[in-house]
Amino acid sequence: MSDISMNAEAKTGAGLSYWQLVRRRFFRNRYGVVGLIGCLLxxxxxxxxxxxxxYAPETKDRATIYSPPQRIHIVAPEGGLTRPYVLGFTEEMDANTFEITFVPDPEARQNLALFVKGDEWxxxxxxxxxRLFGTVEGGFFHLLGTDSLGRDVFSRMxxxxRVTLLMGLLVMVASCVIGTGIGVSSGYFGGRFDMVVQRIVEFVKSFPDLPLYLALVAILPRRAEPITIFIMFAAILVLLRWADLSRELRGKVISIRSMDYVRSAVAVGASDGRIIRRHIVPNTSSHIIVWATYQLPEVILLESFLSFLGVGVQAPMVSWGTMLNQVRDFQSFAAAPWLMAPVGMIVISVxxxxxxxxxLRDAMDPYSND
Structure with a gap:
């Protein structure tokens, strides 16, 4: 083979498998790679x-209730670089308005270091x-301030x-499995089975999501264990999220089952289970993967919203939504705006x-330019 033909083959991707082409296309997409790095973090x-x-999420520093974030300094007061440190605060009250302000105290200096001994985990x-970082002296410091009980906002965030992402992954995986199984079966077998399944899907999709979520969550037993409420809450979210994927896959499978390779498999006597496993599902995998990546941020937003309203994840479990539940009124927000820090994590994750x-969508598109 000549050098010209070899270069042309390398440029067009000839000789590469589908997933190798997807990987190459994806890593050429800077926007997607940045998203992947963010997901990994x-x-x-x-x-x-x-x-x-x-610190542990329940560790309290009762001397610094509603303390503002502490700034990390790397420049010494006398000039020049020094090891990172933070300054403590002294509280001052305005004699006229009785407003409490926090003033940095140079005498309350805390040096920071990496890999320090802290709370057990x-x-x-x-x-x-x-712990990854902490104070050398063993005192408290709060990068994002503290809440009404003196708990570190950064540590709780x-x-x-873990709780918010676990909820998202659990709901996404369960919805994906149920939606894939029902959608592929409905599209492949067709007939009366397809008619019954699609009427069930239409019935599920006929309900407005948010009012039904609130109604179902409202009946959760409040005296149950937090982990029990967590599982039941996830089940409620799954209840109405599988139908969309099921309907989408049904349409794709109806078109796939008329392809020559499927008809050939039927002609040689392959069983329905083998055809579904070896031919139908692999050819819908790209759609399933992309759907899952979009479903996860939607579940994160939904969990955070419902937990913010107080009808989702319950204490002592900590999620971004339960943290935002502490700033449900304007007075709390005005007194401690740093309690809104989980909003930043929600935005970044979404x-x-x-x-x-x-x-992934662009990389898996067979008609995209390589």
Missing amino acids: ILLSATFPGFIAP TWLGMTFET IAGT LAFNAFGDG
Whole structure:
């Protein structure tokens, strides 16, 4: 083979499998790669919250209730670079308005360091005491301030990543499995089975989502264990989210089952189960993967919204929505606007997963330019 033909083959992607082409297209999409990096960082935070957060989510510093965020300094007061440190606050009250203000106190300096000893945390049954960063002196510092009980907002936000993301993944996977099974079966078998299934799908989709979510969540037993409420809450979200994927896959399977390779498999006596596993589902996998990447941020937003209203995840479990529940009125927001920090994590996660989904969609498009 000549050098010209080899270069042309490398340029057009000839000789590469479908998934190799998808990978090459995806990593050429900068927007999608940035989204992937953001998703990996969020997953890392959800996997090791005890290591990344400086304190346990329930650790209280009663001396700094509603304390504002502390700024990290790297320049010494006398000039020149120094090791990172933060300054504590002293409270001052206005004699006329009785408003309390926090003034940095140079005498209350706390030096910061990496890999310090802190609150115990567990991972896979193993107990650790090392935290990613903290104070050398063992005191408290609060990058994003504290709440009404003196708990560190940054630590609780990192801990809430696990609960919120676990809810999103659980609902997404369950909806994906149910929607794929019902949609593929309905489109492949057709006939009376398809008619019955589609009437069920239409019945499910006929309900308005939000009012039904609120009605179903309202009947959850409030005296049950938080983990029980968490599972029941996830089941309610799954209840109405599988139908969209089911309807989309049904249409794709109806067109796929008339393809020559499916007819050939039927002609040689392949069973329905083998045809579905080896031919139908693999050819709908790109649609399923892209749907899943878009579904996850939607569930994160829905969980955060319902938990913000107080009808979702319940304490002592920590999620981004339960943290925002503390600032449901204007007075709380005016007194401690830093309690809105989880909004930033919600926005970042939604943008990251959407960017990742856009990159996958473009990479899996067979008509896209390589």
